[in-house]
Amino acid sequence: MPETVSNGKEKHTKQLKRRMECWREIILPLNSILLWERSWHLGLILGVTTSIFMLIWFLEPALLTMISICLLILALVDYLVPILSSAFISTNSWTGQKEKKLDDICQNLSVTILQLQNVWGKILQARNNRPNLYYGSITLCLLLLAWIGNTINNLLLIYMAVNAILLTPGLRHKGRVQKAIKFLCNYMTHRKQS
Template identity: 65%
Template sequence: MTDDGMVEKEKHMKQLKRKMECWREIILPLNSILLWEHSWHPGLIVGIVTVIFCTIWTLEPALLTMISVCLLVFALVDYLVPILTSVLCNAQSWTGQKEKKLIEICQNLSTTILQLRSAWTSISKIRHDRPNIYYSATILFLILFAWIGNTVNNLLLLYIIVIVVLLLPGFRHKGRARWAVKYVYDHLIHRHLS
């Protein structure tokens, strides 16, 4: 990586850390859960997501109601968490070890955000440089997604996507993502090619 890239990465990480300052007491336990620091964390993630989706499935709210409730919850959390953490958490309880962990989390998150930006830039470049390939791939994927969305229940699809997104950091951290890809390659693709 070039020096400009390193400077941009460091600058982005510091901005992210500044924005997350009032959330630091919440971020550390959430990171612990997402990275499966205890063996019961994947079960906790799947359990909470399942309860939320079963509630949505049972209540069958209208789309506008569901969007409004989600935005209301996000607004309340955004408003109440900084207030509650400043009241409940003592400033002296924040240690150098916790600060180091927060910096590591911010670096990882910043790297992920910059990778997503880079991917978006690459897609935009392909759109500009090779429009035929871009539009062909876009149309193919959208037709595939439309077919999947028409075939499978949308709430089930959303449930699966949320579970995968929330479990992915733990899979990557534990090295199980590489194991799964290697297993699929060895048993499905390699066997099929032989």
């Protein structure tokens, strides 16, 4: 069984790497920024997201307009990046070190995707095996989300969610999540002892 799992991970990683072939020169700097390899990368992430959300807040576009503009930008990026990267970046600049870094990125991304698929599979399994618990939990979570969405501005919620998603890789890479969890555990155990 462990061999099948590792073969599945390797196969998934290879497929992912093949799909990212024309994006490889863009992926390395993006990964560097998301992992905060330089001290100013955190500020860059927060500055860019804050600027985008301030622009959205200022312009107040309709939902359909915002969705269309986002999809238009994604389509243009998907079309132009491979063309521009092949035109401006020589194939000789790709080194073994960059290839190893791309392999590491693809492995990490593949593990994350497989973990998310595993969680989704467990949710579906819970729906089939324990429907009362599943539907009760889903109902409770959705009611809580509806209450939060009604109480807090939706743009602020999306801003916080986008920042949380973009900052998670850097927090994990720097070990800040583990430090925060240790601090909370120590705080809670010392508080109970008092």
